[in-house]
Amino acid sequence: MADAFKFELVSPERLLVSEDVLEVVVPGQEGYFTVLSNHAPLMAGLQPGVVEVKNASGEQERYCVFGGFVDIMPDSCTLLAESAVNVKDIDPEDVARRVQDAREDLEDAKSDEAIQKAKLYLDQLTTLQQAILPA
Incomplete structure (x- = not known):
């Protein structure tokens, strides 16, 4: 069995996980690892x-994260996310409603800044939506 x-x-907002x-x-940024x-x-x-995350008892948990960074050492891994759930x-x-609203906001955006902001938000919501779809 692998070491924990x-x-x-x-x-x-908070510490979501602290465990072995x-x-x-x-x-x-370069892909999943x-x-x-x-x-x-x-x-x-x-x-x-x-x-x-597979915990020491073998159970799996999944968290949706948006940006940040990860610091890995041989005996630890700390993930600092801009946002996580x-x-x-x-x-x-709720996510489906928000995705629809975000698509409408993107269509209505006029300035480059508003378009980029709307695209980022839509991408984040789409990531959330994909995370909750059944495998």
Whole structure:
């Protein structure tokens, strides 16, 4: 069995996870990668996506994150997200309504700044929506 290591998932609002885990799948800027015990030290940027965590008892949890970075040491992994939420806490109907509103906002946007802001928000909502779809 793989060795456990300390994992923390922190957002500006709160500490979401602080526990020993066996594996963490991280949405890095260059793509998803897996962190295991004794991983080489690494600091990487995050893209919006889903963090998958397998805890020491083998149970899996999924968290949707938006930006931030991850700091990896051989005995720990700390993920500092700009925003994060447990996938189980997401209301699918609310996300669908927000996606529709965001699409309308993007269509109505006039300035380059407003278009970029609307696109970013729509991308984040789409990431949330994909995270909660059944596998």
